Amino acid sequence: MHNDDRALFLLNKYGDDIYRFAFILTCNEDRAGVIMAEAFEYAAGNGLFADKDKDDKKLLFSRVYKNAVKNGDPAVYDEEKYGKKSDTFKSIVSLPLKERAIRHLILYEDMEEKEAEKVISGK
Amino acid sequence: MPGAVKAETEKRIRGAFDIYEKKNGKKKFAVVLASALAFAALFITVIIIANSIGSKLPDAPPETQTGSFEETDEAFDPPVEDGYILFYSLYENDLNYEPFRVATRLMKPCGDSIVVADDLRPLYGFFGENEPSAKTLCDTFFAFYDRKNIIYQKSITKYSEQKYTDISDGFRIRSELPEGYYPDELILLSEKHGTFEYILTASVITDNTPGRLPYKGVKLYDQNLSQIGVYRDGLYEISVSALKNISVCVYKIRSEMGLPVIYARYEVKPDELTQARGDDDMGLHTAAAEGGSVTVSGRFSIDDRILELKNGENSVFMPVFTDAGMDMDSSVSTKRSSLCEYPYSFQIYDDNGLCGRKTVCDIINMLDLQWFFPMYTAKTGEGTLIIGDGIKTGATVLSSSDQASSHLYPVIREENEDNKYTWYFDLSWYTIDSYVFDFKSLEKGVSVAYLPSTCDRPYFDFSYFESDHPSIALIVKDGEIRLTDSCVLPGSLNQTLKSYFTPEEEFDDLKFVTTYPYIKDPSNEYDPSRPFMREYLPLLSTDLTATPDLFEDLGLYIAPFERLKSGFSDLSVGNRYIRVTDVKEDGVFYGGEKNTDKIKWYTVYAYEEQTCGEQNGYIIDASGCVSGLRRNGSVYLFNTLQPCFEIRIKAADNNVVYAYHGTDNYTDNTPLHKSEETYAGLMSGTAALLLYKYGVTAPVYDIAVEDHVSDDEYDIGVDVAILPQKPVYGVKNNGGYRYYYYKNLTKTVNDGRYSYAYTDYEEWKYLSSDALNSYGEPDGWWLKDNGCERFIIKYRSGAAEIIYSGKGPVIFYAQ
Structure with a gap:
């Protein structure tokens, strides 16, 4: 399977989840889009999706997190711009970046804590 | 994710791959692509035909020999002018969809019926230890079939010679498969629509063991056991022309209690396919086929995918098909x-x-x-x-x-x-x-x-x-x-x-x-x-808990609810005609008085009447449910009725009224006679307590009587207000019939006198508008009685209370 076809397939399959993760880490639509696109670009460009032993979704989470770290501190969530969110969401975005990422993966991706920590560490 | 984000990401992916290719020197493999995504990249016009007969399949060819199903690299080369499509089967690893995959493998809708396989054991596991019957399985998994019609494949003798079973639209499934062949339902696309998910599937036959993930070389066949495709490199390859010969359909499902329930199945029949032309203009066209009471046309592209159901001139737009994962996560919140x-x-x-x-x-x-x-x-x-x-x-x-x-x-x-x-x-x-x-x-x-x-x-x-x-x-x-x-x-x-x-x-x-x-x-x-049951209302949270409870504070408990099974009596009230149930003598209090055998309680039913400007409307009971109809001045009540209030009385000889008025419990052994004298006696101070419990809305009721005191002064109509969620205590007093509730009383236990504390505001808001003045406050006056302050509500149409005689209720009307 070609890497870009695989990447496009994964974009459609996981794109919403990856974007949601990116948004949680940035609280900004534009920045979320950038770190997500860069994650896909990196993985596609380095043939990472061709590795059948890797979990592609976790790989993308990992890259997105790395990009978020490089991106700097997340913005404050703009309720007026993006709408009212649940208390759970608000509690997550009040956390520092690393805890925020772990918490999101636990709550929304059903990972165990150790698994989530491994993902964001890129292991 | 926003469309712009997706577009940018796609652009980056393509750009990245170009770089990757240059690095690795690989050539693009020229093939017509249609992944589960790329189905979206193609323009497809499909027809969904419901409840009609489509084109018939050709006669069955001789059976193909079973082959081995080891992993092979065997090529599957359709004719060049045909081309083939590639796709992933969705949810292959997703256990949430396993019940759906198994159910659709083993049970096929056929109009209003379900055709079931002979061996349904793979479904048993979803039901725990029970071995459900075929009917239970069909009832569980299918919402749209006629509960009487289950067709067992092996029991269809008229098809047994041909070895096929007709299901909807002329499509056939094989009643029996040779050894080594198994039915499979490949999931091509899916889309959520609220709590429903629409799933596009292809019914094929495979040589892969059910439940096993596909591996290289697994073959796919149509119902004639002609090979139509193969699995390799993580993808299924199916010849384009094969789409004509397999059943492709859309299931509409929802997870209920953790299992998929199929609400609809629409057959999809592409009629004519053309080959794709190139990367930028990939198209897979089908011509429209006619026929059927419902036609569906759909277009699929990356950016614009719409499935449109047309029924005559009306259109229903089904949601766009994407490869969106369905959130059938079965993890239950701990909260x-x-x-x-x-x-x-x-x-x-x-x-x-x-x-x-x-x-x-x-x-x-x-x-x-x-x-x-x-x-x-x-x-x-x-x-x-x-x-x-x-x-x-x-x-x-x-x-x-x-x-x-x-x-x-x-x-x-x-x-x-x-x-x-x-x-x-x-x-x-x-x-x-x-x-x-x-x-x-x-x-x-x-x-x-x-x-x-x-x-x-x-x-x-x-x-x-x-x-x-x-x-x-x-x-x-x-x-x-x-x-x-x-x-x-x-x-x-x-x-x-x-x-x-x-x-x-x-x-x-x-x-x-x-x-x-x-x-x-x-x-x-x-x-x-x-x-x-009204008894459950105290179990409700927050605003709906009826506290305090007079009966509980008095040491009395609500007797179990018994529904009236039948019984109407026709009562006339002035120029109205209302049919109510007979008063039912229910039984014994639990707790409370020691001489419980002397206590009886009666249940009376009353109804709200909603008029709609004309003579027709609904009758609503205390639970807010439609319990009857009023038409042309007559009221017709249903035979499953809820009591709206209960009145506890003590009867010594069936002629005694034991009345609660909230502060005093006493026994009045004076027989209640339906006479003016007694009536007057009651009016002069004897408290007959009217208790209302647990209304959900604040309706106003009309209550009819079996018989009433024929004193003109009192022979007047009555409206009774039921105050929701709070008990209301009504007391007759001099000057007429009013009911009221207590205000600002505190509960004391010193001398056994009970009363309740309410806030003003809490009480006012539950009154019906009839009892409120223009300021939104209850209209009435305060009365000191037995050391308690009571507010007498003045209703527009008066009030009523129910006093029981030995023969049944006596209800007094007030104009």
């Missing part, structure tokens, strides 16, 4: 208390009554609803009348001019300017701990709680009752369903069912069935079969 905040739900179908699972399913499909609650049903000369509430999703905004009778989409809410609203349903972000969906409306929001893994219906909080919404009225006859005039339940009646009813003389043959709200048990013992 069960959040669902407890949504205690209300309704019966969703009644297979033993007039509105069974199939009918409700048909209504949901017809009107593109998420749920439909049949509130009441009635058999009439025109068919079965069903009136219920529908809940809808989607961004479609219905205009205020849309009326139920002329469109597929009834007005669920109406716009505010004309006393109308609209409803929206937004699933964009919901919390993991409660799966609460918010209905966004222009005015009031309604929250819905629904967990796919543990619920088979949505649950509401009280906002559901506070939001006025019209009901949907339908007529079902001979399997056909049609809408009739919409109507609105109490609160803002603005339409009525008009000429629907048959002439009056046919009413005696009518049967009415009501449904009542279900209470979700906060003790987490979910029992959807348990009907609504």
Whole structure:
């Protein structure tokens, strides 16, 4: 399977989840889009999706997190711009970046804590 | 994710791959691609034919020999002019979809029937240790089939020679497969639509063992056992022309109690396919085929995928197919208390009554609803009348001019300017701990709680009752369903069912069935079969807990509710005619007085009458449920009725009234005679306490009597106000009949005198508007009585209380 076809397939399959993760880490639509696109670009460009032993979704989470770290501190969530969110969401975005990422993966991706920590560490 | 983000990411991916290719020096493999995504990249026009016969398959060719199914690299080369498509099968590793895959492998809809395989054991595991029958399995997995029709494959003798079974639209499935061949249902595309998911599947035969993930070289066959494809490199390859010979269909499913329930199945038949032309202009075209009562045309492209169902001139737009994962996550929130905040739900179908699972399913499909609650049903000369509430999703905004009778989409809410609203349903972000969906409306929001893994219906909080919404009225006859005039339940009646009813003389043959709200048990013992009982109201959270409780404080307990089974008596009240049930002598108090055998209590039923400007309307009982109809001045009540209040009395010789007035418990051994003297005696100070319990709304009731004191002064009509959620204590006093409630009393136990503390505001707001003055305050006066201060409510039409004689209730009317 070609890497870009695989990447496009994964974009459609996981794109919403990856974007949601990116948004949680940035609280900004534009920045979320950038770190997500860069994650896909990196993985596609380095043939990472061709590795059948890797979990592609976790790989993308990992890259997105790395990009978020490089991106700097997340913005404050703009309720007026993006709408009212649940208390759970608000509690997550009040956390520092690393805890925020772990918490999101636990709550929304059903990972165990150790698994989530491994993902964001890129292991 | 926003479209711009997706587009940018795609661009980067392509750019990155170019670089990757240059690095690695690989060439693009020239093939017509159609992944589950790329189905979206192609333009496809498909036809969905429902309930009609499509083109017949050719005669069955000789059976193909079974081959080995070791992993091979065997090429599958269709004719060059044919081409082939590649796709992933979705949810292959997803256990949430395993029940669906197994069910659709082993059970095939055939019109209103289900064709079941001989061996249904693979489905048993989803039911724990029980071995469900084929009927149980069909009932569980299919909402749209006629509960009587199950076809067992091996029992279809007329097809046995041909070895095929016809299912819908002329498509055949093999009744028996040679050894080494197995049916499979490949999931090509999926899309959510509220709580439903539409899944595009292909029915094939494979040499891969069921339940085993596909591996290189697994072959695919059509029902004639001609090879149509192969699995390799993580993809299925199927020849384009093979699509004509396999069943491709759309299932509409929803997870209920953790299992997929299939609400509809639409056959998809591509008729003509052309080959793709290139990367930028990939197209797979099919010509439209005609026929069938419903035609569907669809277009798929990366950016613009619409599946349009056409029924005559009306269109229903099914959601866009993407490779979106369905959130059928079965993890149950540990915060069960959040669902407890949504205690209300309704019966969703009644297979033993007039509105069974199939009918409700048909209504949901017809009107593109998420749920439909049949509130009441009635058999009439025109068919079965069903009136219920529908809940809808989607961004479609219905205009205020849309009326139920002329469109597929009834007005669920109406716009505010004309006393109308609209409803929206937004699933964009919901919390993991409660799966609460918010209905966004222009005015009031309604929250819905629904967990796919543990619920088979949505649950509401009280906002559901506070939001006025019209009901949907339908007529079902001979399997056909049609809408009739919409109507609105109490609160803002603005339409009525008009000429629907048959002439009056046919009413005696009518049967009415009501449904009542279900209470979700906060003790987490979910029992959807348990009907609504007023006794459960104290179990409700927050505002709906009726405290304090007079009976409990007096050491008395509510006797178990018993439904009246039958019995009407016709009563005339002035120029009104009301039919009420007989008073039923129920039984014994639990607790309380030691001489419990001397205590009897009576249950009286009363009804609110809603008029709609004319003589027709609904009768609503204390639970807020439709319990009868009023037509042309006559009232017709249903035979499953809820008591609206109960009055505890003590009878020594059946002629004694034991009256509670809240502060004193005493026994009046004076026989109650229906005479002016006694009446006057009662009026002069004897307290007969009228107790109201647990209304949900604040209706005003008309109560009729069997007989009444024939004193002109008192022979007057009466309205009784039932105050919701709070007990109301009525006392007769000099000067007429009034009832009232206590204000600012505190509970004392020193001398056994009980009273209750209420805040002013809490009490006022539950009064019906009849009792409020122009300032919104209760209209009346304070009366000091026995050391307590009581507020006498002055109602527009007076008040009433019920005093029991030995022969039954005596109700006094006040003008």
